[in-house]
Each structure stands twice: as C-alpha cells, then as structure tokens.
Amino acid sequence: xxxxxxxxxxxxxxxxxxxxxxxxxxxxxxxxxxxxxxxxxxxxxxxxxxxxxxxxxxxxxxxxxxxxxxxxxxxxxxxxxxxxxxxxxxxxxxxxxxxxxxxxxxxxxxxxxxxxxxxxxxxxxxxxxxxxxxxxxxxxxxxxxxxxxxxxxxxxxxxxxxxxxxxxxxxxxxxxxxxxxxxxxxxxxxxxxxxxxxxxxxxxxxxxxxxxxxxxxxxxxxxxxxxxxxxxxxxxxxxxxxxxxxxxxxxxxxxxxxxxxxxxxxxxxxxxxxxxxxxxxxxxxxxxxxxxxxxxxxxxxxxxxxxxxxxxxxxxxxxxxxxx
Amino acid sequence: xxxxxxxxxxxxxxxxxxxxxxxxxxxxxxxxxxxxxxxxxxxxxxxxxxxxxxxxxxxxxxxxxxxxxxxxxxxxxxxxxxxxxxxxxxxxxxxxxxxxxxxxxxxxxxxxxxxxxxxxxxxxxxxxxxxxxxxxxxxxxxxxxxxxxxxxxxxxxxxxxxxxxxxxxxxxxxxxxxxxxxxxxxxxxxxxxxxxxxxxxxxxxxxxxxxxxxxxxxxxxxxxxxxxxxxxxxxxxxxxxxxxxxxxxxxxxxxxxxxxxxxxxxxxxxxxxxxxxxxxxxxxxxxxxxxxxxxxxxxxxxxxxxxxxxxxxxxxxxxxxxxx
Numbered sequence: 001x002x003x004x005x006x007x008x009x010x011x012x013x014x015x016x017x018x019x020x021x022x023x024x025x026x027x028x029x030x031x032x033x034x035x036x037x038x039x040x041x042x043x044x045x046x047x048x049x050x051x052x053x054x055x056x057x058x059x060x061x062x063x064x065x066x067x068x069x070x071x072x073x074x075x076x077x078x079x080x081x082x083x084x085x086x087x088x089x090x091x092x093x094x095x096x097x098x099x100x101x102x103x104x105x106x107x108x109x110x111x112x113x114x115x116x117x118x119x120x121x122x123x124x125x126x127x128x129x130x131x132x133x134x135x136x137x138x139x140x141x142x143x144x145x146x147x148x149x150x151x152x153x154x155x156x157x158x159x160x161x162x163x164x165x166x167x168x169x170x171x172x173x174x175x176x177x178x179x180x181x182x183x184x185x186x187x188x189x190x191x192x193x194x195x196x197x198x199x200x201x202x203x204x205x206x207x208x209x210x211x212x213x214x215x216x217x218x219x220x221x222x223x224x225x226x227x228x229x230x231x232x233x234x235x236x237x238x239x240x241x242x243x244x245x246x247x248x249x250x251x252x253x254x255x256x257x258x259x260x261x262x263x264x265x266x267x268x269x270x271x272x273x274x275x276x277x278x279x280x281x282x283x284x285x286x287x288x289x290x291x292x293x294x295x296x297x298x299x300x301x302x303x304x305x306x307x308x309x310x311x312x313x314x315x316x317x318x319x320x321x322x323x324x
Numbered sequence: 325x326x327x328x329x330x331x332x333x334x335x336x337x338x339x340x341x342x343x344x345x346x347x348x349x350x351x352x353x354x355x356x357x358x359x360x361x362x363x364x365x366x367x368x369x370x371x372x373x374x375x376x377x378x379x380x381x382x383x384x385x386x387x388x389x390x391x392x393x394x395x396x397x398x399x400x401x402x403x404x405x406x407x408x409x410x411x412x413x414x415x416x417x418x419x420x421x422x423x424x425x426x427x428x429x430x431x432x433x434x435x436x437x438x439x440x441x442x443x444x445x446x447x448x449x450x451x452x453x454x455x456x457x458x459x460x461x462x463x464x465x466x467x468x469x470x471x472x473x474x475x476x477x478x479x480x481x482x483x484x485x486x487x488x489x490x491x492x493x494x495x496x497x498x499x500x501x502x503x504x505x506x507x508x509x510x511x512x513x514x515x516x517x518x519x520x521x522x523x524x525x526x527x528x529x530x531x532x533x534x535x536x537x538x539x540x541x542x543x544x545x546x547x548x549x550x551x552x553x554x555x556x557x558x559x560x561x562x563x564x565x566x567x568x569x570x571x572x573x574x575x576x577x578x579x580x581x582x583x584x585x586x587x588x589x590x591x592x593x594x595x596x597x598x599x600x601x602x603x604x605x606x607x608x609x610x611x612x613x614x615x616x617x618x619x620x621x622x623x624x625x626x627x628x629x630x631x632x633x634x635x636x637x638x639x640x641x642x643x644x645x646x647x648x
Contacts, residue, residue: 024466024473078428078429081428100424101405101406101472104402105402107432108402108431108465109465109466111432112462112465115461116458123451126454130439130450130454131443134436137436137439138433138440141433142346142433145348145350145351149348
C-alpha cells in the first residue's frame with residue numbers, strides 16, 4: 001500500500017504526461033488547461049487506492065483513473081457555463097477564459113476522451129467498468145438538472161437537496177472507488193460495500209464544500225466564498241436554517257434569498273450571522289458525522305485487514321477536516 | 325436482405341419503444357422530444373444494413389444502431405446552441421423550445437445513453453466497437469470546432485472545408501457502417517472498405533446538404549433555406565464561387581458575406597444569382613459525383629455478391645438525389 005499522497009503523486013505524474021497538442025488547438029487547449037490546473041484529483045486517487053486495497057495492479061487502473069478525472073472535469077466545464085462560475089481552482093473557468101461554445105465542445109471531447117481512457121482497461125472487465133461508469137454518468141447529469149431546477153423552485157425539501165448532492169457528487173466518489181475495485185477483481189459484494197462507503201463520504205464531502213463556501217477562506221478554498229449565498233443557492237445550510245429558525249428570521253432569510261444582486265456584501269454578512277445564530281455550522285457538521293459513521297459502517301462490512309481499513313478511515317478523516 | 329425502408333422501419337419501431345419518463349423530467353423530456361422527432365435516421369439504418377450485408381443478425385446490431393442515432397442527436401443539440409439554430413426537422417430546436425442549459429445537459433445525458441446502448445452489443449466485440457465509436461466521436465467534435473473557427477477565419481481553403489465536413493459529417497456515416505460490419509464479424513479489411521465507401525457517400529451527402537440549403541425548398545428540407553448565406557457560412561458553394569468568379573464578382577461576394585444582418589432577403593437572392601451565374605450548382609454536383617465514384621470504387625473492392633452490392637449502390641444513388 002502507498003500513502004494517499006503517493007497515489008495522488010502518481011495521478012499527477014500520469015496527467016502531466018498526457019499530451020493534448022492535437023488539431024484544432026481551439027478544442028484541445030482548454031482540455032490541457034483544465035486537466036493540468038491541478039486540484040485534489042480525488043477521484044482518480046480513489047481509483048488507484050481501491051485497486052491497491054483489493055490487491056490489484058495499480059498500473060491496470062491508471063487509465064480508468066484518468067478517465068474518471070477527465071469525466072469529472074468535463075462536468076465542471078459544462079456546470080460552470082450553466083452556473084456562470086468565473087473562477088475554478090483559483091483560475092478563470094474555460095467558459096470565462098474563452099467562451100461558452102469552446103467550453104461546450106471541449107467538454108464534449110473530454111467525455112469521449114474519458115471513455116477512451118477507460119477503454120484501455122483490462123478487456124474482460126470492459127462491460128462491468130462501462131456499466132459502472134454509465135450509471136454514474138447519467139446520475140451526475142440528473143443531479144445537475146435537479147440542482148438547476150432548485151434555482152427556480154419555490155420550495156426545496158432537505159430530502160430533495162440531499163438526493164441532489166448524492167447524484168451530483170457522491171455517486172462519482174463511490175463510482176471511482178468501485179471502478180478501482182472492479183479492476184482489482186474484488187467480489188461484487190466487496191465492490192458494492194466500498195461504493196457505499198464512498199457514496200457516504202461523498203455526501204460528507206459535499207456538505208463540507210457547502211460549509212467552506214459559506215465559512216471558508218477564499219485564498220485557501222480556490223474560489224470566492226459566499227458565492228452560494230450571493231446566488232441564493234438553496235444549500236443544506238440555508239434549508240436547515242429555514243427549518244430551525246423562528247418565524248421572523250425565516251421570513252428574513254427568505255427575503256434575503258430573493259435579492260438578485262450578487263454584489264451585495266451586506267447580504268452575505270447578514271445571512272452568515274443568521275447561520276451563526278442558529279448554529280448551522282455545527283448542525284451541518286452533525287449531519288456530516290452521520291454520513292461519516294455510515295461510511296465506516298459499510299467499510300467494516302468489507303472485513304479488510306486493519307492496515308488497509310485504516311487507510312480508508314484516515315481518508316474519510318482527511319476529507320472531513322479539509323479546508324480546500 | 326431487407327429494403328432500405330424496412331431497415332428504417334425497424335429503427336423507427338425500436339426508437340418508438342424507448343421510454344424516457346425518468347426523473348428529472350426536465351432532463352429526459354428534451355431527449356424524448358429529439359429522438360422521436362423523426363428525421364431520416366440514416367446512421368442507425370446504415371448500421372443494420374451493414375450488419376445484414378455481412379451476414380450478421382441485425383438483432384445484435386439494434387442497440388449499437390440506437391447508440392449511433394442517440395450520439396448523432398446529442399451532437400445536433402449542442403451544435404444548435406453554438407449555431408443559434410431555431411429550427412430542426414421542421415420543429416423548434418431544444419435550445420429554442422427550452423433553453424441552452426437544458427440543451428447542454430440533455431445532450432450530455434444523450435452521450436452517456438449512446439454509450440449505454442452500445443454496451444448492449446455482443447460482449448466480445450465491445451473493445452472494437454468502442455474503439456470505432458470513440459474515434460468517430462472525437463473527430464465529430466474536431467469537425468465542429470473547425471466549423472466554428474471558419475466563422476471568423478478570413479481565409480478558408482476548399483481543402484480546409486472538405487476536411488471539416490469529413491470530420492463533422494462523413495466519418496459518422498462511415499462509422500455507422502463500420503459498427504454494423506464489426507457486429508457481423510466482417511474482416512478488418514472488409515469493415516475498412518465499407519467505412520471508406522461510407523465516408524465518401526458522407527462527403528457527397530454533406531455537399532448535397534449545402535446545395536439544399538441554398539437551392540432547396542424550405543417545406544421539404546425541414547429547415548429554412550438560405551440560412552448558410554444569411555449567416556455567411558463559408559460552404560463549398562461560396563468557396564468554389566470565389567475560386568471561379570471574376571475579380572469584380574469575387575469582391576462583391578466577399579462584401580455580401582460581410583453583412584451581419586440575417587434578415588436581408590435581397591442578399592440571399594443576389595448571392596444565389598451569383599452562384600447561378602457561375603454554375604456553382606453543377607460544379608458542386610461534379611464534386612459529389614467524384615465522391616460517389618470513389619465510394620463505388622471502395623465498394624467494389626469488398627467483392628460482395630451482386631444483390632448486396634446493388635443495395636449499397638442504390639443507397640448511394642438515393643442519397644445523391646435526395647431533396648430533404
């Protein structure tokens with residue numbers, strides 16, 4: 001077993017080796033830019049880790065790992081157009097740096113590239129791998145559509161929100177682990193339980209993202225904080241605040257979330273002070289803890305030797321405490 | 325062997341059987357709308373035909389055929405956003421009927437669905453099928469990017485243009501045939517020659533599209549004619565006209581193609597009269613004939629029994645003469 005940083009380094013090495021100097025450059029330049037921007041590269045790291053956990057050869061998993069990172073980045077390119085997001089990983093998004101058409105088409109190409117990477121996995125596993133990949137791919141699109149629907153929906157329940165982040169984020173975290181397990185020829189049961197572990201840490205991961213967007217530091221987080229509040233995004237923080245606040249504060253929050261002006265810094269501050277008043281930070285961490293414990297529950301079912309189990313526990317711990 | 329219409333009917337039957345009533349409806353409604361709009365369904369028809377030609381079971385090719393049609397429609401959804409096209413197959417485009425975000429995301433989902441259909445092909449052929457599919461997929465994106473580049477390029481050569489339509493259109497026609505051949509377990513050489521036949525009829529097919537856009541009837545063509553002229557699209561017709569016209573007409577054409585107002589009917593008429601003066605219609609048909617003969621050359625190399633060869637000759641003839 002390697003350390004998490006070592007899997008991550010291997011992913012970085014493999015990504016840096018990829019060459020995208022094909023024609024037309026207008027198409028491949030944004031792909032090179034995006035994939036080499038850095039970021040946590042969590043998903044491919046998970047694929048290598050999962051493969052290693054089940055005794056597979058991580059060299060067999062490198063292409064699938066690249067495929068998952070490329071797929072994830074394709075979704076970011078398109079999401080950034082839909083969300084009009086100017087900054088990603090501290091740099092201009094493709095849609096801002098070039099234009100929406102380039103972001104659409106480079107994204108489309110990345111999706112094909114993702115499948116092409118995956119195709120270089122062991123041939124007898126292709127059906128199983130594509131099955132996992134396609135299911136996750138569809139769910140990620142469904143999650144993004146729910147997310148867009150919620151922008152204009154007058155009423156979003158906490159359950160709706162959690163289902164949305166499961167589809168948009170958690171299934172790909174789970175899927176990245178499952179792909180690694182499949183390549184290591186783990187049993188279906190083992191791969192499923194690892195997936196469930198991953199889906200639950202994925203839920204905690206996204207809730208942490210929502211927390212960081214409200215309470216994080218822009219310089220560390222890599223994108224401007226307060227963005228969700230500015231754009232009236234109905235995150236868990238907001239929905240929980242509606243649930244636990246008194247009538248007056250609830251109406252005030254709703255009113256604040258009807259302001260369309262994204263530059264109102266005093267709105268961000270008032271919302272944050274309401275979140276603090278109701279301890280939303282801690283309530284969100286409580287829910288994250290629930291997902292964390294579910295993740296560990298599934299992990300224990302796999303019955304791994306303790307050194308391997310500990311790597312996955314420490315991964316979950318790291319993700320719970322991240323600040324970027 | 326069935327007739328072309330019978331393959332087409334089978335494709336229609338299979339598409340009509342597809343159910344897209346999943347959640348969120350905002351995502352799946354445009355997919356259902358697009359796939360059931362009709363159209364020629366040329367690509368899946370070619371897949372079934374090619375499979376049958378080489379003695380395969382067309383039931384094995386149905387899923388791949390659906391995959392190719394779904395992939396093709398995904399590209400249309402995204403192209404229509406980039407080209408700001410309001411009408412497709414006589415109906416509003418997805419981007420016009422709903423909005424660009426829906427068209428982006430439904431398109432993305434269709435791409436995953438395309439791969440998911442393809443995955444239901446015979447398992448031992450998956451590697452070969454995905455290899456064909458991914459190559460074509462990348463090339464189609466490259467073609468669309470070249471097409472967008474040409475919008476702002478001051479000088480586009482005829483060679484550049486022909487390379488662009490090869491990537492954007494012809495490779496998918498060829499690829500649809502190759503997929504059918506692979507499923508029928510044709511030899512690599514046979515599949516390649518059928519691909520070359522297809523690529524060449526694909527070139528003629530696109531040139532015919534350019535001709536119909538200029539000289540066709542809106543009511544039959546399914547989209548407004550003159551659109552390429554209105555949007556200053558540097559098609560073969562325009563580039564050939566620049567090549568063969570005298571200095572005065574060449575400068576006039578360039579001037580007309582610098583007008584940004586898409587509603588100028590008199591511009592369309594003046595361009596058409598210049599095209600007629602230089603016999604551009606016939607010159608385009610001459611080039612189509614060249615591609616036709618190349619296609620037939622490759623077809624003959626396959627050495628099929630004459631009844632099968634005749635089906636493919638008659639297909640090429642039909643496509644040469646189409647008016648919609």
